Structures are given as structure tokens and as C-alpha cells.
Amino acid sequence: MMGRAKIEIKRIENKTNRGVTYSKRRKGLIKKAYELSVLCDTDVALLMFSPTGRLTSFSPKQSMYEPDPGKMTSMEELEACEKQLETLLISVVKRKMSLSSKVKATEEESNEADLLSYDDVFNQPQIFDYGTTSERNNVSTSTMVPPDIKGSKSNMNVEKGQAINDNNILSWPYMSPFK
């Protein structure tokens, strides 16, 4: 839609081209979201789900998308929320049991295969890379701009599956709202 030629908005079949376009447009989208949030003093979050369903990119300073019961005003929505949380909690506990027994059974040998790699978790390079580009001047101190996450594989602690890394970037595996 911008560039040497107009393109139709449909899936780019060539994998390489799709990746190139993704990188370019993701950068543009993040910049636009940042500008909207600053210009209009509005809370904007941009979420992208990786093909594996892991939430890998979002606005900084977010803690967790969670319901806020204090603002709920009816028994109906409170009970719907309660039920959902109970269901989730049950599935978490079940997962713990499953993981625990699996680890016990195989000890230390084969569970390596279950662990996620750095690329699984942060497979989208240069998220919020303001500060390394010409934008440095006007955005590097903004709350929209998290510290760089590049070159920090060693402190990511992916091996422990931590939920929040040093830069407050969430890495829960989230249900994708799509697909």
C-alpha cells in the first residue's frame, strides 16, 4: 500500500517476503501505537501472538491482563468471572501435577525437549527498538519504551520458564484469541 507498487491486502504466500513485510509493518504499527498513546494521552496496547500461541510482544509496563473485580457492578459478571478463574486454577493445578509426575518419571534426562528455546519465547527481534534508530531523541525516555531486550539471553532465564523477565515483559503462554 506504500512503496513502489500497490499491493493487495491478502496473505503473502512467499515466506521470505512475508517475514520481511512483517518486520517492516510491525515496526510501523508499534510506532503508530506509541504516537497515539502520547498524542492523545490514551492507553494503547498492541499484542501479537506467535504461531505457537505465545504472547511475545506488547506494550511495556503491563502487568497482566486481568479482570478488575473492584470495578464490576453486578453479581452476574462477578460470578461469570469467578467461574472462569476457578476453571483456570484447576487447569493450572492439573498441569502442575502432570509436569511433576513427568519430571519424576524421567528424572533429568529427556525433559530438555519440553523446554522452550529463547527463539520460541522471543522470536520476534527488535521489539520496541526505539532508541537504536533515528527516533532516539523523542522517545527514549518515554514509558512506552522499555529497556532493550537484545543480547540478554543469559539473563532471560528461559530455562526456568519465568513469567516476567527483567524488563517487565510478560511471557505467560497465553491463549491466542484468534484461530
Added chain:
Amino acid sequence: MMGRAKIEIKRIENKTNRGVTYSKRRKGLIKKAYELSVLCDTDVALLMFSPTGRLTSFSPKQSMYEPDPGKMTSMEELEACEKQLETLLISVVKRKMSLSSKVKATEEESNEADLLSYDDVFNQPQIFDYGTTSERNNVSTSTMVPPDIKGSKSNMNVEKGQAINDNNILSWPYMSPFK
């Protein structure tokens, strides 16, 4: 940044101009998110939080941003998640008790003031308004485009504080990840 004059990226102080810019740029951002999702076959969600902290706009087809325990691979993240869910559940139950006692005390008279208006919930007009614009041709059948939510105050059932309306638009009160 585009138009008759270059503007600096900082809060627009004039309330009217801020609103105008918000409308224009929100539309542009949504379009860009849509295009990225289609071109690159990627899951993109765009969330905006109202000044009251209520999540009022997002991509269609989403159910809930919730952790997916089945994809968690370590006890550490499972336990962090479990603790968070427990805390949430407790606050939901407390809120229920609080609401319940308040309703009992005042019966039916003053609780109207606690209820949210349509504008509180959907105070951002023309969310995903493709289909009313020139984009009609290429996006009206896309999954990125939810059915129109305009003129449907009567079936919103805001009085009951329902969590999900007829168009699968979530209306939990969410914690804003900002501010």
C-alpha cells in the same frame, strides 16, 4: 506527522483537537493492524483502555486473555500463575460479598448509581467501523471485522453487567496495564 504540517509527538493539550486526532489515528491504527494480520497471517490484537480503566476496544473473536497452563513448561511459572489466580479469585469473592451486602442494605433504591452506562462501556464510537467507509469492499467479510455494534443499546444488557455481548466483545472491567 502526516498532513499539512509536521507535529511534535507530545500530548495534544487542546481537548477538541486531541479527540479529533484520536479518532483519526485510531482508525488508521486499526487498519494497519488488520493489514498486518492479513498480509502476514499473524495474530494481532489492539487494545485501548478508556480513562476509567475499562477495556473498550479490541480485535474481534477474542475470548479472554488468559494464561494457558497447558503450554507452561516449568513449576516456577505454574506456581506464579496459580498464586495470581488465587489472589484474583479471592478479590472476586470479596467483591461479591461487598456487593451483596450493599444491595441488601439499600434494597433497590440507590444501586442504580453504581451501574455503568452504555457510554461507560462503549465510550469509543465506531470501533472497527470498516463497512461504513470506503474499506467496505475488501474487509467486510474478514474475521478482523466484527458485526456492527452501533445502535444496539437495547441488546447490550449493560444493566446486568454481562461479560460478553452478542458480538463477542469482552466487557470485563480490566486492570489497565498503564498508569
Added chain:
DNA sequence: TTATCTATCTATAAATC
């Protein structure tokens, strides 16, 4: 590949209706 270039297309600020 991964980054840079640039002609061209799109988004939008300000003006106008």
C-alpha cells in the same frame, strides 16, 4: 541473508464545508 535506498502510496493536520 540482513540492511539500506528511494519512488510511490497512504495517513493525516489543517482547512473547509
Added chain:
DNA sequence: TGATTTATAGATAGATA
């Protein structure tokens, strides 16, 4: 107050290094 117009800044598709 909101919709439309238009000139210009910005984003980016394809090319190139």
C-alpha cells in the same frame, strides 16, 4: 459539532548492496 477536502509528512514495496 461532525463530515469532507487537500497538501504534505510518513510508511513501505521492491530494488539494491
